[in-house]
Amino acid sequence: MHQVATLETLEVGKPRTVEFGQTKILLFRDQDGIRAFSAVCPHAGAPLDQGAVCEGRLVCPWHKAVFDLADGALLEPPALQPLRRYPVRIEGDAVLVAVEPMASPFLESSARTADGDPRTMVVVGAGAAGAAGASALREFGFDGRVVLVGHEPGEPFDRTALSKFVLEGGQAPDETAPLWPEGFAVRQRIERLHDTVTGIDPAARTLSLASGGSLAYDAVLLAPGSVPRPLDVPGGDAPIVRPLRTREDASAILAGLSGQKRVVIVGGSFIGLEAASALRHRGLAVTVISPSEIPFEPVLGREIGAMLRALHEANGVAFQGGARVAAVEDGHVRLESGERIAADLVLAGVGVRPATDFAATLGPAEDGGLEADAGLRVTDGVFVAGDAARFPFGIGRIRVEHWRVAQQHARVAARNMLGGDARFEQPPFFWTYHYGKRFEVHGHPSGFDRVDIEGDLAAQDFVARQFRDGVLVGLVGCGRDSELAGLALRLAARP
Template identity: 40%
Template sequence: MTQEQTSPGGPDLTRGVSPAELIEDKLLGHVGDQEILLVRAGAEIFAVDAHCTHYHGPLADGLVVDGSIRCPWHHACFDLRTGEATRAPAFSPLSCWRVEQRDGKIFVQVKLEPKTQSKPSAKPPADTPKRIVIVGSGAAGFAAAEMLRRQDFGGQIVMFGEEADGPVDRPNLSKDYLAGSAPEDWIPLKPENFYAEADIDLRVNTGIAKIDPQAHHVVTATGETVSYDRLLLATGAEPVRLPIPGAGLPHVHTLRSLADSRAIINAAQGARRALVIGASFIGLETAAALRARDIEVHVVAPEKRPMERVLGPQMGDFVRALHEEHGVIFHLEDTVVSIDGRNATLKSGGVMEADVVVVGVGVRPRLALAEGAGLALDRGVVVDTHLETSVSGIYAAGDIARWPDPYSGESIRVEHWVVAERQGQAAARNMLGQREVFDAVPFFWSQHYDVPINYVGHAEQWDEIVVDGDINARDCLLRYKHKGRTLAVASIYRDVASLQAELAMEQGAAV
């Protein structure tokens, strides 16, 4: 997504507008050069910034729910009264503006001072922690640290990350940043000075070797012992590496970190042909980004259709055709068995020369620390409805967590950015004693050239896919059903319908 600034639209709100102009309870207007959104919620009318603080999504196209507004692009949620970003992927609040009604008109002229954001509703318990340690500086770890400070936690926060960079916008690493259309200063989730100002002790390039639940401390890779009162385990996942000859050659890359993305960008300089192994979301987003750099791209993958396991055959065929339309060459139902210099040998017997190779064959959760600490595991770290593990005082969030999903009725583990961030936020509140049930509906998005695919819910299997609209016309909503019940919804340019499906799942209603 690009963050383009355009001339403000709609009426000048300083001159007043009629309440009748609020179509479907919203009206886009402006105060000077600032676009403002008027929103009617119940008997009240609010005025807030018109664009999401995440990727500048148009909130005028969003959904108003119980005194909040949800972004149509990536489902961030904002409190209309305070402007607070109550749900990831947005973290920065919207500005709020004073609304005045007189002479039958609505006027907006003055920006309000930021209001106090959400605080615990109950008095903190006597055992409020003095130090919280977060292992992992990805989506879940960052969201937890940020939320702890937003909740007025006054104790110490120590966050360990193995990567050299602080928390970054990981989804962008395979999208606009890799394509060269997003500058690097968009990539950090917060500026470097945020951590010092928020008194978050962020320790990059620092791995954890051991967790001792009995002693309530962690041991770093260099032998330092750091105690904790509460611990959040957010170690994330690591790319699966191919067990084939040549997989460790310098021009063979995986994509997970900012360093990985930089390395691929450097390798792409002057490259003529790229080989992407795997037709996963990461693999195909990488293919699209490299095509934007005018590199010939070949994709080798064992499946018959890309993304069929998650999105089904119809959407899989569309995704393949979309990439072929942009010049990607597929070699499906095939695999790479060895890489020798610039030559990759396929199982089918062919040999392909490539200047750069990117392996995108999935990730695996990083469970070694959890296993060493004796936490209950089941294809992930088992957590309860509050994201607490089998060991009291230790919580888990993000790619490693397997939690009881109230909508599907099953325990699930999901490797999605927004899920990780929302779990980090919930874990933060629960480490402060709030006992919040994590029941957010999983959501992710994937971007292929100019086509976004949004997905809400979680369907590991289905017996029916109901298509509303036309997939090839890029105007569709697909319902993934099992025994008559919709478990997930994928959509292209049906943003409000996607938000409505998410809300219906939250409320336990039929989609």
């Protein structure tokens, strides 16, 4: 064991990072003693000592994964693994930590046996929710068969990088971060089927597969995500018009850009504006056609929306607010006003629709979502998670297209597939990335009547609190990781 600190240097309730060799260890002291964990978040490597601590939980400063400080257990995604824990010994005033982490029943393959539970759990869709659901089934102790069916090539990956680091040029489309460490699916006996589910018979508890045959389940988690909506104007299907959802889409966009200079992004969506930021980074001429003058006003409020527009304009984006596309023709985008904008590539960011055509037997709602209860249960033995789920929130029902929500859904559904009674009751959260700044948004934009902004909005260093009838309902912020992590816990704790 190595001495890494002395007792007097460890403040109660305040995590501190120490290093020995290449290893970074997070020490945490409370009334029960001192515990040591890996100091970087298993999701994307955030320094966990910058996070917030509240009631024995640690919130990651970047994308708000939550860990239990008693044992490092994962409480909320987007991390899908617990923290590694290290043995600690106190000798006099010295704090000693072992070089090797403790064994983890979830992370170590030896914990799984092949002759356990006779049930089969199937997960449809190997994206954000599907990967979280399959791994949660194992994390929660299920020992039977887990099958993950998905038609996207390769292994589950971080889709959110496509509109950021991939379009920017920092990552190749097939180099996006995998959601699981190497060998994880094999160690956890997660059977990976590259196939398309074409139908579901909830009475017989079977799925039909495009390759022929069917797959029987005891419980199934449907996590098919969404497909981009087409650009519904004349010429909207021209080869220069591209969506952005998959690695293949990103490759096609980048291939289409070689030697070309002018990109028109249709729709003022978060993905569209992230793409604008990334493509400006590459030096391309970018025009954004948005139906609203102020992007995201209903979600962010007027001042923050205006700041975001100004940020894009300051970085060279031609922002055409209050404009609609009438057609794509002769290498131009024609607006309803008659104006024509030359385009070598048109990126269609006009929204998505849940990929639930295969689930007609479950009667999808008009927007394509599958109606579920707060436990993400659609009907006996059928659960839904992610973009495809319509679930109760406040006094209504909503669908949310956020990464972390998809994974939270999946963890709730996994508990219930195993007979639990978990409910999804968290405020939705997402992050978005523009010109090197990560903005975060907590809560659902179901109507706030006041926004209090603290900090310097123009410098993208602020926290905004959204209120309805004097009650805090949402948070928007940038550049204030620790503060937002703490506030997010308080928002989540509200009834």
